[in-house]
Amino acid sequence: MIEIADTGKGTSIVRLTPARCNIFAVTRNGRTIIIDTGISFDRARIEHALERKAIVPEAVVLTHTHFDHAGNAAWLQAEYGAEVVVQEAESEYLAAGDTPIPEGTRAVTRGLVSLGKKVTPMFRYDPCQADHVFGETFDLNRFGINGYIIHTPGHSPGGATVVIDGVVALAGDSIIGTTPGKPFPPFADDVDLLLKSWRKIIDTGCETFLPGHGKPLIINELKEEFAKRLLAPGG
Ligand SMILES: [Zn+2]
Structure with missing residues (x-):
């Protein structure tokens, strides 16, 4: 259970329910937005969690539109009237319900991607027309x-990081929390671009970082990895 009961500045950030990706509910003064949405298979659990917590989300922010993050955007929009927010480089993917998946950044994941490419239809999801499309912020x-929200491309072209109260950043798949000590994502479209985005993410001044998969990370973990990556580009 990932839960930040209070950022120290009046906002709570809670993982809504276990799902194919981390889905976070961000609440302040009784108003809630959702960050990322899982896959359609997660829908019943999301519905249940929203009901239990008596949440009607006003907006859905997508950190990017890979199928495992964007799968319930259309449904949340239709069912709850949530306004969907996406970075402009991926608004057309979202409207098509079809987002290309990235190259692996390590040999093992590269193999996985080539397998995945043969079965692309399983990576489709319900198409969604975004209510808000942004460029930089x-x-x-x-x-x-x-x-x-800031634009943090690299894992995918429309990657986005959500900064709450200046202390917590929700970075989607720009960082990963599934393996301790390895916060750099195993999949990325563009590793150099992702490193530039890491600079931006670190420069937000946040202390805590919530990834799209796995557990929260702290600033020093990111700084250490960033320093390592700069010494060995492409590593
Ligand atoms: Zn992704």
């Missing part, structure tokens, strides 16, 4: 949330 105060 997006202000979340319109939903009552003290935060903003």
Whole structure:
């Protein structure tokens, strides 16, 4: 259970329910937005969790549109009237319900991707027309949330990181928390671009980082990995 009961500045961030990716509910003064949505298989569990917590999400922010993050955006929009927010480089993928998956950054995952390519239809999801498409940044105060989104491409072209209260960053698959000590994602479209985005993510000044998969990371873990990567580019 990942739960930040209070950022120290009045916002709670809770993992809504176990799902194919981390789905976070960000709540401030009774108003909630959802970050990422899992796959359609997760839908019943999401519905249950929203009901149990009496949440009606006002918005859905996608950290990117890979099938395991965008699978319930259309449903949350239709069912709850949640406004969907996505970075512009992936709004067309989202509208098509079809987002290309990235290359592996390590030999093992490269093999997995070539297997995956033969079965692409399983990576499709319900198409969704976004309500808000942004370029560099997006202000979340319109939903009552003290935060903003920045464009952090590299894992995918429309990668986005959500910064809450200036202390917690939800970075989607730009970072990964499934293997301790290895926060650099095993899949990325563009490793150099992802490193530039890491700079931006570190420069947010946040202390805690919530990944799209796995457990939270702290700033020093990111800084150490970043320093290593700079010494061995492409490593
Ligand atoms: Zn992804």
